[in-house]
Amino acid sequence: MNLILLLEEDFTGPGRVRLTGRRLRHVLEVHRASVGGELTVGLLGGEMGRGRVTAVEPDLCMDVELHLPPPPKLPLKLVLALPRPKVLNRVLAAATSLGVAEIHLVNAWKVEKSYWGSPRLSEDNLLLQRVLGLEQARDTVLPPLVLHRLLRPFAENVLPGLIEGTLPILAHPGADEPCPRTPTGPVTLVIGPEGGFIPAEVELFVRGGCRAFTLGERILRVETAVAALAGRLF
Amino acid sequence: MNLILLLEEDFTGPGRVRLTGRRLRHVLEVHRASVGGELTVGLLGGEMGRGRVTAVEPDLCMDVELHLPPPPKLPLKLVLALPRPKVLNRVLAAATSLGVAEIHLVNAWKVEKSYWGSPRLSEDNLLLQRVLGLEQARDTVLPPLVLHRLLRPFAENVLPGLIEGTLPILAHPGADEPCPRTPTGPVTLVIGPEGGFIPAEVELFVRGGCRAFTLGERILRVETAVAALAGRLF
Structure with missing residues (x-):
């Protein structure tokens, strides 16, 4: 603190x-x-x-x-497949401490259904984890957090507006193009579940306007990937 | 895994x-x-x-x-003030998964003495956490890990050899110069304890050849800082 x-x-x-x-x-x-x-x-x-x-x-x-004034936020919106409950707390606190501007948690094929029933998704806990991130980083501005329990409506109806005016990066192990570095404007970063998005989901995000980039051969835990990407991009 | x-x-x-x-x-x-x-x-x-x-x-x-062949390591040596036992496991696994080439854990004024007596410093646990990092990232090469229980002998006798041929970065909140990005060669990265190195310790590292850089206003947890810096540098 x-x-x-x-x-x-x-x-x-x-x-x-x-x-x-x-x-x-x-x-x-x-x-x-x-x-x-x-x-x-x-x-x-x-x-x-x-x-x-x-x-x-x-x-x-x-x-x-x-x-x-509190420190400025990163011009970065984060879209994450809902992580395991054990990991969720750490990711929320880490993303908040890094200065992520807003956080969206989405469903995916490889997100176990039980994760959506976890007590860690209570409003109180989702608030507490972001507060811990603010206290860690010396910030006062809570990044908005939105849950999207259905992926298709999110990708079709929410995503296009979300990525408007941003570089929409889908971090995808299967992609050929390496992730860019120091883009000139804001970024929307989409990170899949452990095991990755399935091809139909990648297709949904690409149709929704995202570009798939690879982060290299190493598979990182989501909280490590978020921090490494934030460091790389900004 | x-x-x-x-x-x-x-x-x-x-x-x-x-x-x-x-x-x-x-x-x-x-x-x-x-x-x-x-x-x-x-x-x-x-x-x-x-x-x-x-x-x-x-x-x-x-x-x-x-x-x-396993993926190449980052040209990055990490020198960390020994973190709290609870944090140690996560840092070792994260650093290993990122491909850090070697890890040195050092003492500092703000490292509580009890941390050095933690069962998490057993050889078995130090090995297990790095193995978990390798299994996460799909790597097979264990980064060497060295404990230095006395800071001054480390800074005076070990550090100069360690940083030879590398850009020696001391991540220090009080510094003026922002941390560089994509250096052309290998890096040695020194990260202090929660609460930072005290001035005499900063002086030791600077005399040992390190340059102090700031990472910005936000104070990050050590595992978040390591990942953000690895992403920024490579």
């Missing part, structure tokens, strides 16, 4: 906040905050700044000053 | 292997292998190829043909 993310409801008055729960514990146990100490803070969806601790018991109270 | 990694001792005769334990369970449960099925295999430190399943009970037997 390199930034303590504040919510509107944390404010007890102008420039004064009170924290409880997860953030309180983290600040006490990891930051070992004491009265008079300073912490980097930011308002969810707003500015960043410094907080000065005025009390640590029973709750953490701080006087905060917010005057810095 | 996109490749079943074979050891010399798996061979029961020329071109015949028998698998037990972790790999047997994985092949049966995840690949759902049956007699006649084919799997991608590779010999640790050797060539890759195909295996044809000849029996699944009580052990998995395969006829294998190995004739493909």
Whole structure:
């Protein structure tokens, strides 16, 4: 937690906040905050700044000053086949920390049906994982996250609008062309499930306007691939 | 497991292997292998190829043909402040899957002493995590891994030889110069602990020949940073 993310409801008055729960514990146990100490803070969806601790018991109270803009997002929209629940948390936090502008989770043939029933898809968890990514990277702006449980309607109705004005890259092991590097404009990046998209799905994405590129011989875990591609592209 | 990694001792005769334990369970449960099925295999430190399943009970037997070279490594040596045990496994597997050529784990002021006593630093675990990375990426060549429990002797005696002929990059949030992209030769990449290297440590690395570069405003988890930098550099 390199930034303590504040919510509107944390404010007890102008420039004064009170924290409880997860953030309180983290600040006490990891930051070992004491009265008079300073912490980097930011308002969810707003500015960043410094907080000065005025009390640590029973709750953490701080006087905060917010005057810095959050870092810019990458001009990158991410479309991911829904990963295994175990992997989902890490991917969401990593993509958010990297500054991905928006995240779309889609279905695919090789996405097991049970993944869509995982408790990790609860609104609370999807929010928490992105908050953890913001706190890690010192950002305050939550990337929108949209679930698309049916691939065909997504590819036919949503994808064309999504990729408008972007370079739409489908990362596909079978493709011939190597993935470009430092494109001049925004990118939409589509990454398939473990085992890849099946040919009919690749066809759907290509008809929807995407171009298939290969990332080389190595097959990477999705969270590694997202980070490596973000580093390569921007 | 996109490749079943074979050891010399798996061979029961020329071109015949028998698998037990972790790999047997994985092949049966995840690949759902049956007699006649084919799997991608590779010999640790050797060539890759195909295996044809000849029996699944009580052990998995395969006829294998190995004739493909493993993918080339990245010209990248990685020097990491020892991460938290929880993070260590993921970093080792990710770095190996990306094709990092060798890995050095070093001490730093902000590395908690207890991390060096973690059971995850056992030889068996350090081997297993890299094997998982090889199996993920379809590679067979284990990157050497060296532990350096004292930073100063490492920086003064080991680092100068390590970085010879490479661009030695110290990823440091405080630096002014942005990290280069697509260098023409090999790179040694040094990444600090959560919370960063302290100034005296930065000084040690700089005296040892490293140049400090910034990666931008965002603070990334070490496994995300490694992947983003590998993607950016190569």
